[in-house]
Amino acid sequence: MDVTLLLGGLLLAGTSGLAWRSHRRARRAEAEAAGLRLALDAERHAASHDPLTGLPNRRAFYRYGAELVADRHRPAIAAVVVDLDDFKQINDEYGHAAGDTVLRTVARRLADYAGDDLVARLGGDEFAALLTGAAIDVARGRPADRLSDVLSTPIPIEGTADITVTVTASVGLVPVSPGASLAEALGRADEEMYAAKSARCREPQAAPALSPPDTASPEIPRQPAELARSKAGGS
Structure with missing residues (x-):
């Protein structure tokens, strides 16, 4: 097998693996950000609404x-x-x-x-x-x-x-x-x-x-x- 081809394949595999790990990290960060937004929205809603009736509070x-x-x-x-x-x-x-x-x-x-x-x-x-x-x-x-x-x-x-x-x-x-x-x-x-x-x-x-x-x-x-x-x- 040509050494150049072997090295190229290894480099491509490594690059693909790095891209996949970066993609997973990005997806995880997006999920965490979405969860944080939901938590903040829930906190704001709780601060402005009556917990018993769900209506806005005073x-x-x-x-x-x-x-x-x-x-x-x-x-x-x-x-x-x-x-x-x-x-x-x-x-x-x-x-x-x-x-x-x-x-x-x-x-x-x-x-x-x-x-x-x-x-x-x-x-x-x-x-x-x-x-x-x-x-x-x-x-x-x-x-x-x-x-x-x-x-x-x-x-x-x-x-x-x-x-x-x-x-x-x-x-x-x-x-x-x-x-x-x-x-x-x-x-x-x-x-x-x-x-x-x-x-x-x-x-x-x-x-x-x-x-x-x-x-x-x-x-x-x-x-x-x-x-x-x-x-x-x-x-």
Whole structure:
């Protein structure tokens, strides 16, 4: 065998092996970089989203909301604050797992209602949104009634046979005036929400109906204390 050919073959084999090792190192580096990007994305998402509901958290809402409100070319916006009524009673009577189920369900329904608009969990049982366009048209006039309709479907409680809970909410909705800050708009919406909650507390409440015990989906009454007061008043 010609020595030159032998040396050429060995050199080619060595070059091919080096190229293959370089290719493997490059692929490994790409995979590590992709994994790092995914980890960073997950970390950023966790920092800006509520872990229970998956909605943006308070910090993200104020950051994105402030940008939206400050945009001179923005569409009409309404600030909304939603606070669940007697949520502590659900935790006390059915446990925190049931409360978590209610919060996740409410969050999903509000997100579906808001569509592409910004909605967030501010903390506890309080949510906020910035509605635009069609969502404002749907909510305008009687926002509490409109949003209450969104939330009124009974919520099945996970881990139970046939228990459902119906929640109500107090809602504040105000238009965001040109030049107003997000904090100002949310402050006004918060005042509207508390006014609605106070009015709800002053209204006489009918005793909730109990489903027969052998029905497929008995509904648990939301306010047993009010049921007792209603019975006392009628005796």
